[in-house]
Amino acid sequence: MLELRGLTVRHGSVPALDRVGVTLEGGRITCVLGENGSGKSTLVSVLSGLRRHDEGELLLDGVPVRFPSPRAARAAGIATVWQDLAVAPLLSVWRNLCLGAEPTRGAWPLRRLDVDAARETTVRALERIGVTGVDPDQPVNSLRPGLRQSLAIARAVHYGARALVLDEPTEPMTIAQHTLVGQAVLGARAQGLAVVLVTHNPRYAHLVGDRFLLLARGQVAGDLTRADVDSDDLTRLMAGGEELTALTTRLQELHPELGDR
Numbered sequence: 001m002l003e004l005r006g007l008t009v010r011h012g013s014v015p016a017l018d019r020v021g022v023t024l025e026g027g028r029i030t031c032v033l034g035e036n037g038s039g040k041s042t043l044v045s046v047l048s049g050l051r052r053h054d055e056g057e058l059l060l061d062g063v064p065v066r067f068p069s070p071r072a073a074r075a076a077g078i079a080t081v082w083q084d085l086a087v088a089p090l091l092s093v094w095r096n097l098c099l100g101a102e103p104t105r106g107a108w109p110l111r112r113l114d115v116d117a118a119r120e121t122t123v124r125a126l127e128r129i130g131v132t133g134v135d136p137d138q139p140v141n142s143l144r145p146g147l148r149q150s151l152a153i154a155r156a157v158h159y160g161a162r163a164l165v166l167d168e169p170t171e172p173m174t175i176a177q178h179t180l181v182g183q184a185v186l187g188a189r190a191q192g193l194a195v196v197l198v199t200h201n202p203r204y205a206h207l208v209g210d211r212f213l214l215l216a217r218g219q220v221a222g223d224l225t226r227a228d229v230d231s232d233d234l235t236r237l238m239a240g241g242e243e244l245t246a247l248t249t250r251l252q253e254l255h256p257e258l259g260d261r
C-alpha cells in the first residue's frame with residue numbers, strides 16, 4: 001500500500017537516503033534497523049511529512065504522493081508516534097484520545113461534552129489494541145512511557161490511520177514498557193495497519209517484526225523476512241557492518257533479483 005521507489009533525500013550534497021526501495025504492506029510490521037546516521041530518522045521524516053524527498057517516488061496505493069506538511073501525511077492516513085509525543089500531558093487520557101473530536105450530546109445551544117461517551121470510547125480504543133486496565137481519567141503525565149506510546153497508537157488506530165510509523169524512544173525502556181508498546185504495535189498490525197518501527201534493538205525487532213529493513217549509509221543493505229534471519233543473525237548484523245556486507249553479498253548471489261543494493 002505504501003511504497004518507496006528509488007527514494008533519495010539529500011542534506012546538502014550528501015544523500016541521507018540513497019535510492020531506497022521498499023513496500024510497506026498493511027498488516028505487517030517492518031522494522032527499520034541501522035547504525036547511527038544510517039538514515040532511519042530521515043525515513044521517518046519523509047513518511048511523516050516533515051521532509052520532502054529529492055528524487056524517486058513515495059506511492060500510496062500506487063499513486064505518487066508528496067506531503068507538504070505533517071498534517072497532510074496524517075490526513076492521508078499515516079500516523080507517526082514521535083519520541084516525545086504530541087499529547088497534552090496535563091490532560092486526562094480520554095481528553096488526549098478525543099482531542100479535537102470530542103463526543104457531544106444534546107442539541108445546540110445546550111450541546112455538552114459527553115464525558116461518559118468519551119471515557120468509554122477511550123477504553124474501547126485501548127482495548128482494541130490489547131491494552132486494558134487504564135483509568136481514562138488519569139492525567140497522561142502519570143502514565144509510564146510505554147503506556148503513553150500505546151495511547152498514541154490507540155489514537156492512530158481509532159482515527160483510521162492506515163500506516164503507523166514509530167520512532168523508538170532513545171531513552172531505555174524497561175521490559176514491561178517494551179511489552180506494552182509491543183502489544184500495542186501488534187494490535188495495530190492486527191487492525192491491518194502497515195507498521196514501520198524504527199529500533200536499535202535487534203532482539204525486540206525480531207520478536208515483533210515481520211520484515212527487517214537494514215539501512216547502511218542511506219542505502220538498503222538488507223531487506224529480510226523472518227525466514228531469512230533469526231534473532232542472533234539480526235544482532236550480529238547490527239553489531240558489525242562487515243557481516244552485513246557479507247550477508248548482502250550472499251543474498252545477492254542467492255537472489256539476483258535483489259540487484260545492486
Ligand SMILES: Nc1ncnc2c1ncn2[C@@H]1O[C@H](COP(=O)(O)OP(=O)(O)OP(=O)(O)O)[C@@H](O)[C@H]1O
Nearest residue numbers: 011012015016034035036037038039040041042043
Ligand atoms: N538536518 C541535517 N542536516 C545535514 N545532515 C543531516 C541532517 N539530518 C541528518 N543528516 C545526516 O544524514 C545522515 C542520516 O541521518 P539520520 O538522522 O537519518 O540517521 P539515523 O539512522 O536516524 O541516525 P540515529 O540512529 O543517530 O538517529 C547522517 O549522515 C546525518 O549526519
